[in-house]
Amino acid sequence: MTGLKAKAFKYGDDINTDYIISGKYKFKSADMEAMAVHAMEDLDPDYHDKVKPNGGFLVAGKNFGMGSSREQAPLVLIHSNTKAVLAKSFARIFYRNAINTGLPVVECDTDLIDDGDELVVDLEAGVVRNVTQGSEIPFPPLPPVMAQLLADGGLVEHFKKHGGFNL
Amino acid sequence: MLQQTDRPGRLIAISGKTIAEKIFSAHSGTDARAGDIVVADVDFVMGQDGTSPLAIRALDNMGVAEVFDPQKVALVIDHSSPSPIEGVSALHTIMRDFGKRTGAKVYDIAEGVCHQVVPEHGHVVPGDLMVGCDSHTCTYGALNVFSTGVGSTDGAAAMASGKLWFKVPDTMKVTYEGSLQPGVFSKDLILYLAGQIGVDGATYEAIEFHGPVIDELSVDARMTISNMAIEVGAKAGLMKADDKTLAWFEGRGTRTPAPVDPDADAVYASERVIDASAVGPQVAKPHAVDNVSPIEEVEGTPIAQGVLGTCTNGRLEDLGIAARMLEGRRVHPDVRFIVAPASKQTYLDAMAAGYIQTLVEAGAAVVTPGCGPCVGTHNGVPSDGENVISTANRNFKGRMGNSNAFIYLGSPATVVASVIEGRITDPRKYFG
Ligand code: SF4
Numbered sequence: 001m002t003g004l005k006a007k008a009f010k011y012g013d014d015i016n017t018d019y020i021i022s023g024k025y026k027f028k029s030a031d032m033e034a035m036a037v038h039a040m041e042d043l044d045p046d047y048h049d050k051v052k053p054n055g056g057f058l059v060a061g062k063n064f065g066m067g068s069s070r071e072q073a074p075l076v077l078i079h080s081n082t083k084a085v086l087a088k089s090f091a092r093i094f095y096r097n098a099i100n101t102g103l104p105v106v107e108c109d110t111d112l113i114d115d116g117d118e119l120v121v122d123l124e125a126g127v128v129r130n131v132t133q134g135s136e137i138p139f140p141p142l143p144p145v146m147a148q149l150l151a152d153g154g155l156v157e158h159f160k161k162h163g164g165f166n167l
Numbered sequence: 168m169l170q171q172t173d174r175p176g177r178l179i180a181i182s183g184k185t186i187a188e189k190i191f192s193a194h195s196g197t198d199a200r201a202g203d204i205v206v207a208d209v210d211f212v213m214g215q216d217g218t219s220p221l222a223i224r225a226l227d228n229m230g231v232a233e234v235f236d237p238q239k240v241a242l243v244i245d246h247s248s249p250s251p252i253e254g255v256s257a258l259h260t261i262m263r264d265f266g267k268r269t270g271a272k273v274y275d276i277a278e279g280v281c282h283q284v285v286p287e288h289g290h291v292v293p294g295d296l297m298v299g300c301d302s303h304t305c306t307y308g309a310l311n312v313f314s315t316g317v318g319s320t321d322g323a324a325a326m327a328s329g330k331l332w333f334k335v336p337d338t339m340k341v342t343y344e345g346s347l348q349p350g351v352f353s354k355d356l357i358l359y360l361a362g363q364i365g366v367d368g369a370t371y372e373a374i375e376f377h378g379p380v381i382d383e384l385s386v387d388a389r390m391t392i393s394n395m396a397i398e399v400g401a402k403a404g405l406m407k408a409d410d411k412t413l414a415w416f417e418g419r420g421t422r423t424p425a426p427v428d429p430d431a432d433a434v435y436a437s438e439r440v441i442d443a444s445a446v447g448p449q450v451a452k453p454h455a456v457d458n459v460s461p462i463e464e465v466e467g468t469p470i471a472q473g474v475l476g477t478c479t480n481g482r483l484e485d486l487g488i489a490a491r492m493l494e495g496r497r498v499h500p501d502v503r504f505i506v507a508p509a510s511k512q513t514y515l516d517a518m519a520a521g522y523i524q525t526l527v528e529a530g531a532a533v534v535t536p537g538c539g540p541c542v543g544t545h546n547g548v549p550s551d552g553e554n555v556i557s558t559a560n561r562n563f564k565g566r567m568g569n570s571n572a573f574i575y576l577g578s579p580a581t582v583v584a585s586v587i588e589g590r591i592t593d594p595r596k597y598f599g
Binding site for chain 1: 204206217218221225228229230231300301302304316317318319320321323324328330331332334366367370371402543544561563564565566568570
């Protein structure tokens with residue numbers, strides 16, 4: 001089985017960027033490892049400790065990442081060892097930021113996933129395999145522009161590789 | 168009228184275009200339609216002190232040492248300004264050094280909130296496309312600018328190349344009919360919309376705001392509405408440029424406005440008409456911007472702190488409303504009232520008008536022009552269990568630096584009536 005494998009950590013709808021990383025930390029420093037300890041803490045103080053050792057998928061409902069443009073949001077998730085975010089829908093800026101920083105985002109029916117389920121996420125095939133429940137959740141592949149950015153490793157790597165936009 | 172495009176199976180209207188489609192067409196050299204992905208030229212790029220350091224790091228990582236045009240890039244130190252702690256001081260230093268190195272303008276601690284500073288200095292004009300590393304960059308939609316918030320890496324790419332990729336958004340058309348009651352303001356109109364359509368009601372879309380009520384509003388008041396377009400998920404909150412808009416730009420900067428009207432037969436994803444005459448003061452309750460009630464439902468809620476300011480409602484008109492209400496009155500003894508003028512120019516104008524004198528005499532604490540206590544880094548973090556009423560645009564849990572506080576959002580008039588009485592109060596009785 002190809003794809004990313006980890007456990008699901010499930011939360012609700014409308015998770016905003018202040019929950020992902022509170023504004024009061026965002027300004028403290030540019031050290032993402034240090035800030036990652038505070039990822040999701042107002043919603044789940046143990047998020048970082050639970051996910052960091054073995055990695056995990058952050059699973060949510062609709063409109064994940066609403067709120068501010070802070071790129072620290074996807075970055076602290078990456079630094080907490082979050083392998084991908086799976087949600088019913090995403091807020092626009094978070095979605096862009098995730099792609100640009102190299103955090104995979106999957107829009108799928110997350111009602112079919114429970115907290116603690118073992119998942120394998122295959123981005124290329126466009127399917128989430130729920131190992132615990134023995135089910136498969138298909139999702140539409142990313143639009144080509146975004147797939148290319150993610151394949152290049154994010155926007156910085158894309159620029160390095162091509163010397164500018166090459167989409 | 169529908170025609171087959173070069174993409175099989177895709178029918179589009181060949182007639183009308185929205186403001187967004189026209190601006191993206193002009194900036195990408197294509198016939199841009201909702202749903203298209205275009206690489207477009209941007210007229211301006213902005214970053215603030217929470218986002219610029221990451222953008223600068225991204226530029227370094229890209230191996231880019233210069234910005235595409237130093238006249239078209241500005242960094243604003245406004246979120247934690249003056250710096251409250253050494254970590255922030257280091258970030259501010261990174262920004263100042265970047266400005267010296269690249270020639271990009273840095274607006275330092277005395278200047279104000281980015282979303283007031285950028286248009287005030289004429290960096291954008293009607294018809295422009297601009298991006299800012301701050302979600303409330305949608306504010307300049309009131310000035311007929313397609314402006315939208317992006318992350319730091321997107322900002323870096325735009326600073327490096329003068330371009331960015333965009334998905335041309337669908338547009339929701341919102342028309343405000345009727346007229347505003349005395350004591351009801353543009354803030355109430357946008358809070359009302361948030362209550363109606365929810366925090367994801369316009370995700371991925373642009374909104375165009377139309378109607379006689381918008382035409383009647385001042386430019387200051389219009390900016391309050393566009394500022395909060397992001398709070399319903401929208402990418403931009405656009406208005407037409409009229410004589411008031413053009414008058415507002417006189418004497419600011421050197422560029423010539425190129426207003427963009429939507430076509431009469433533009434195609435909208437949805438349309439919504441709101442009777443503004445029936446809208447009273449609105450309050451967003453903790454902890455969501457769409458948790459909106461008519462003021463009657465929350466009247467009497469005790470408050471410990473009031474905030475007047477932010478990129479939503481820190482402009483001259485807002486300070487004027489507050490000063491007139493507080494003339495001969497005092498802030499309630501159990502309430503702290505914090506006022507942050509949106510910019511240095513706002514501050515100077517408010518002083519010249521006598522507003523600052525009135526506010527300070529009434530008991531307000533006036534802080535440095537900038538974000539003030541909005542984002543919880545300094546300037547008035549509430550205590551556990553306290554209720555705050557603010558003119559800001561967000562009341563998320565923890566937003567003001569304490570996740571055990573409760574933030575209510577309202578118009579400047581609602582905030583001022585509440586700080587006078589020490590509890591949430593309907594402002595209409597002050598406008599009899
Ligand atoms: S005033 Fe508040 S919402 Fe506006 S830019 Fe500053 S922190 Fe953001």
